[in-house]
Amino acid sequence: MQILQYVINGIALGSVYALISTGFSLIFNVLKFSNFSHGALMTFSAFTGYFVAAANGWGLVPTILAAAATGSLVALAGEFVAFRRILIRNTSPIYFFVSSITLGTLFEGIVVLQVGANFYNYPRFFGKPLKLAGLVISQSDIIIFCISAFVLVVLALVIQKTRLGRALRSVSFDRDTASLMGIDVTRSIQFAFIISGALAGLAGVFLGINYTLYPTLGSLVVKGFIASVIGGLGSLPGAVIGAMLLGIVETTLISTIGSGYAPVFTFLIMLVFLLVRPRGIAGSNIQEKA
Amino acid sequence: MALLKVEHIYKSFGGVKAIQDFSIEANRGEIHGIIGPNGAGKTTIFNVISGIYPADEGKVLLDGKDITRMEQHLISREGMGRTFQNIRLFKGLSVLDNTMCAFDPRSRYGVPGSLLPLPKRYAEEKRGREICMGYLKMVGLESYAQEKPENMSYGYRRRLEIARALTCEPKVLLLDEPAAGLNPVEVGELTELILRLSRELGFAILLIEHRLELVMNISQIIHVQNFGKTIASGTPGQVRSDPGVIEAYLGKEEC
Numbered sequence: 048m049q050i051l052q053y054v055i056n057g058i059a060l061g062s063v064y065a066l067i068s069t070g071f072s073l074i075f076n077v078l079k080f081s082n083f084s085h086g087a088l089m090t091f092s093a094f095t096g097y098f099v100a101a102a103n104g105w106g107l108v109p110t111i112l113a114a115a116a117t118g119s120l121v122a123l124a125g126e127f128v129a130f131r132r133i134l135i136r137n138t139s140p141i142y143f144f145v146s147s148i149t150l151g152t153l154f155e156g157i158v159v160l161q162v163g164a165n166f167y168n169y170p171r172f173f174g175k176p177l178k179l180a181g182l183v184i185s186q187s188d189i190i191i192f193c194i195s196a197f198v199l200v201v202l203a204l205v206i207q208k209t210r211l212g213r214a215l216r217s218v219s220f221d222r223d224t225a226s227l228m229g230i231d232v233t234r235s236i237q238f239a240f241i242i243s244g245a246l247a248g249l250a251g252v253f254l255g256i257n258y259t260l261y262p263t264l265g266s267l268v269v270k271g272f273i274a275s276v277i278g279g280l281g282s283l284p285g286a287v288i289g290a291m292l293l294g295i296v297e298t299t300l301i302s303t304i305g306s307g308y309a310p311v312f313t314f315l316i317m318l319v320f321l322l323v324r325p326r327g328i329a330g331s332n333i334q335e336k337a
Numbered sequence: 338m339a340l341l342k343v344e345h346i347y348k349s350f351g352g353v354k355a356i357q358d359f360s361i362e363a364n365r366g367e368i369h370g371i372i373g374p375n376g377a378g379k380t381t382i383f384n385v386i387s388g389i390y391p392a393d394e395g396k397v398l399l400d401g402k403d404i405t406r407m408e409q410h411l412i413s414r415e416g417m418g419r420t421f422q423n424i425r426l427f428k429g430l431s432v433l434d435n436t437m438c439a440f441d442p443r444s445r446y447g448v449p450g451s452l453l454p455l456p457k458r459y460a461e462e463k464r465g466r467e468i469c470m471g472y473l474k475m476v477g478l479e480s481y482a483q484e485k486p487e488n489m490s491y492g493y494r495r496r497l498e499i500a501r502a503l504t505c506e507p508k509v510l511l512l513d514e515p516a517a518g519l520n521p522v523e524v525g526e527l528t529e530l531i532l533r534l535s536r537e538l539g540f541a542i543l544l545i546e547h548r549l550e551l552v553m554n555i556s557q558i559i560h561v562q563n564f565g566k567t568i569a570s571g572t573p574g575q576v577r578s579d580p581g582v583i584e585a586y587l588g589k590e591e592c
Contacts, residue, residue, distance in 0.1 A: 201452070208462070209451035209458060210437075210440075210441050210444045210446070210462075210465075211448065211451040212451070213430070213434055213437055213438055213441065214438065214441050216427065216429070216430055216434075217430065217438040220428060220429065220430070221425055221427065223389065223409075223425075224421070224425040224427070225427075225438065226408075226410040226413070227387055227388075227389070227410075227413055228413060228439040228441075228501060228502075228504075228505060229410050229413035229414045229439060229441060229442040230410055230438060230442070231410050231442075232410065238448070
């Protein structure tokens with residue numbers, strides 16, 4: 048029974064990690080670099096959601112929408128300001144790193160300037176946990192899981208079944224060829240940033256609900272990064288699988304060896320994966336380095 | 338009017354003059370061969386025409402429209418289809434999806450249709466699938482639609498590249514060494530395919546090829562490039578007897 052409890056808590060946590068790792072992988076796919084501004088974007092959007100909606104007493108849905116919209120718009124603007132020129136000039140991917148770290152620092156700086164180093168709490172959106180046959184399931188976990196699952200399924204369908212998804216996949220494989228076949232590569236990249244930003248906003252709100260809101264909340268992006276490494280960098284299904292596994296392992300570890308040592312072991316797992324199976328569970332033969 | 342008119346284009350990379358004063362005029366139904374030793378600038382000509390790099394000088398007109406400085410994807414939409422020397426298919430996408438990518442500009446639904454399951458999306462996807470299956474059928478790959486290109490033979494991958502280029506509804510089709518890596522039987526099939534497409538679809542074809550027998554057989558006009566310069570152009574018969582061409586290919590006769 049205890050194990051089942053860990054699995055349930057783990058899946059709930061994993062679904063948030065899945066949002067992070069998917070958003071992260073989307074950008075990795077199209078531009079072949081790890082977008083380190085993703086975490087700060089989560090913080091920024093989560094705080095915007097807080098001040099625009101939650102602080103005015105609006106419910107969960109407006110908060111999520113506000114955060115997701117902020118995430119999309121800011122990611123889109125970020126693409127234009129920080130990445131477009133590098134892409135057009137076809138210069139070394141190292142500049143993407145520099146740009147993304149700079150952008151992340153900027154977002155985080157704005158948050159700190161606005162809110163100071165204080166902790167904020169979302170209002171209680173949910174009622175009491177449900178008890179079911181000896182298992183305790185919090186309502187927030189259920190709602191978070193359902194929303195995340197819904198969003199990820201819709202995303203999977205869009206990527207598999209529509210022209211936007213097809214364009215995105217062709218751009219991920221080969222930008223130049225895609226554009227020679229008439230695909231507007233800039234549009235596809237913008238689309239990837241919009242989706243990734245929306246996922247960041249959503250994940251930010253959920254993290255804020257699970258923990259609290261604080262300016263360095265974005266450092267939890269590392270969990271998304273670990274999940275995508277475990278699952279296979281660049282693979283979206285892999286990112287989801289990795290995130291679920293990470294969530295389950297983490298909740299189990301926290302309950303058994305305590306929250307102090309748990310991160311040590313999660314990082315060890317990532318290192319083992321990098322040593323033994325660097326392309327991750329579902330990864331293909333991607334040569335680019337993260 | 339000529340479908341493709343290239344007027345005196347020049348392209349240099351640093352000190353290397355890859356193209357010097359190249360011109361061509363290709364009409365509907367014509368097949369032009371471009372031949373020359375390695376490094377003669379043949380692929381660079383294709384890259385300039387399809388917009389990968391802009392020409393330093395000169396003009397490229399597609400069906401009367403100046404496309405010299407246009408972006409690649411817009412040139413493609415004007416009616417420029419091409420294949421690549423080193424096959425560049427989208428790995429991981431099915432054969433059908435590879436061609437569907439080139440159908441993207443002709444799809445008539447946008448972001449809302451992609452995010453929401455509107456009827457328009459299903460209708461457009463169906464229309465796209467039917468059109469793309471038509472092109473796959475034209476190159477003889479209709480029964481491999483769900484296959485992954487990396488599991489197919491080299492010859493089939495070449496055909497798939499051609500089908501994908503056809504999906505762009507080209508007025509001009511650029512084929513960059515379509516016979517490279519094919520066995521003699523496959524070369525024969527490819528020759529027939531190119532001739533049939535040229536007859537049925539009536540576009541202009543530019544063909545870069547090392548296999549002289551293929552080029553000589555199917556092209557009406559041949560342009561011979563050497564060190565970036567056109568050293569001869571004319572019918573296969575004229576080119577074959579041109580002393581400059583013989584020198585470039587076989588070396589100078591020593592007395």
